[in-house]
Amino acid sequence: GAGVSQSPRYKVAKRGQDVALRCDPISGHVSLFWYQQALGQGPEFLTYFQNEAQLDKSGLPSDRFFAERPEGSVSTLKIQRTQQEDSAVYLCASTTGGVRTEAFFGQGTRLTVV
Amino acid sequence: KQEVTQIPAALSVPEGENLVLNCSFTDSAIYNLQWFRQDPGKGLTSLLLIQSSQREQTSGRLNASLDKSSGRSTLYIAASQPGDSATYLCAVSKYGGSQGNLIFGKGTKLSVKP
Numbered sequence: 404g405a406g407v408s409q410s411p412r413y414k415v416a417k418r419g420q421d422v423a424l425r426c427d428p429i430s431g432h433v434s435l436f437w438y439q440q441a442l443g444q445g446p447e448f449l450t451y452f453q454n455e456a457q458l459d460k461s462g463l464p465s466d467r468f469f470a471e472r473p474e475g476s477v478s479t480l481k482i483q484r485t486q487q488e489d490s491a492v493y494l495c496a497s498t499t500g501g502v503r504t505e506a507f508f509g510q511g512t513r514l515t516v517v
Numbered sequence: 518k519q520e521v522t523q524i525p526a527a528l529s530v531p532e533g534e535n536l537v538l539n540c541s542f543t544d545s546a547i548y549n550l551q552w553f554r555q556d557p558g559k560g561l562t563s564l565l566l567i568q569s570s571q572r573e574q575t576s577g578r579l580n581a582s583l584d585k586s587s588g589r590s591t592l593y594i595a596a597s598q599p600g601d602s603a604t605y606l607c608a609v610s611k612y613g614g615s616q617g618n619l620i621f622g623k624g625t626k627l628s629v630k631p
Contacts, residue, residue, distance in 0.1 A: 409560075436618055445521070445606055445621030446561070459618070494560060502548040502610060502617045503568055508561035 405429075407509035409495050415515045416485045424480045424512045428497030435478050436506070437470055438494040446494050452478060453500065485516045519544045519611045523622035530597055531630050538592040538625045540607035545585050548610040548617065552581050552592050555604045555624070564605075565592070597629045 408427040416422050428435050434453055438446035439462075448462040454475035463470070467485075472478040482489055492511040498504040520543045530536055540550070549568045553561040565574045565581040567590070573582040580593040590607060604626045608619035 407560075434617065438619075443623070445608070445623045446619075447621070448618045451618055496561075496619075498617060504617060505563055505566045506551065506608075506617065506619060507563060508553070510560040513558070 407495055407497055407507055409493075409509035409512050411512060412510060413513050413515075415517060418486060418516055419484050420516075421481065421483045422485055422514065424482075424493050424514070426478045426480070426495030426497075426509060428476065428478070428495070429507055430476075431499070432497035432507075433475075433500035434498045434504075435472060436496045436498075437478070437480050438496065439464075440492040440494055440511070442491075449480070449493075482514075485514075487516050490514055490516045519547075519609065519620045521607060521609060521620050521622040523605075523607060523625050525625060526623065527626040527628070529628040529630065532597060532599060534597050534629075535593070535595050536597055536627070538594070538605050538607075538627070540590040540592070540622055542588045542590075542609050542620075544611060545588050546611060547585065550581075550583055550590050550607060550609050551619065552579075552590075553606045553608065555606060557603075561606065594627075597627075599629045599631050601629050602627055 437449040440446040451459040452472040467483045469481045494511045495509045496506045552564040567583045578595040604624040606624045608621040
């Protein structure tokens with residue numbers, strides 16, 4: 404596609420509910436990243452995929468967070484039993500791969516847990 | 518641990534003024550530095566990417582410089598316009614990170630008054 408696409412744009416979840424956030428990266432991009440951005444803060448790294456392999460999940464805040472990219476393209480970030488502190492904007496980025504490439508971000512999903 | 522700091526946190530200027538946004542980082546072992554723009558409720562738009570071997574990059578009215586040894590970058594905006602109003606984020610891609618995951622500052626919120 405022309406850019407990184409994320410859905411839904413907004414999600415309101417009741418505390419304890421499970422949610423799934425989708426990221427469709429730029430076609431052909433090998434690397435995919437998820438970030439979490441709290442209000443007034445910069446984005447913070449959650450996890451990284453190279454093709455379908457999840458090579459780094461050190462930023463996931465708890466075992467309630469799970470991400471997958473089964474076919475090396477679309478990725479899903481799943482949050483189980485949501486809590487109020489999970490409220491944030493979740494951003495997805497993709498690159499062509501390697502450490503020197505430019506990152507392109509989606510519009511983000513704003514998650515509000517009530 | 519790599520830390521990125523942006524000063525000032527907020528800036529308000531009259532239209533037409535030239536301005537400088539500052540970014541500093543604690544660990545000079547980086548692959549590159551990227552400047553982004555974020556509009557309210559939106560994702561990140563990449564403005565400029567500077568590789569660690571480069572000193573500056575230019576795009577239109579924007580010029581970004583990098584002094585890796587001192588851990589500093591500046592984003593210069595010439596002849597500012599109201600449409601430049603947004604939050605500007607800098608991020609570094611550091612050695613040892615997952616193939617380019619980014620460490621962000623908290624951003625500078627710019628307001629350009631007509």
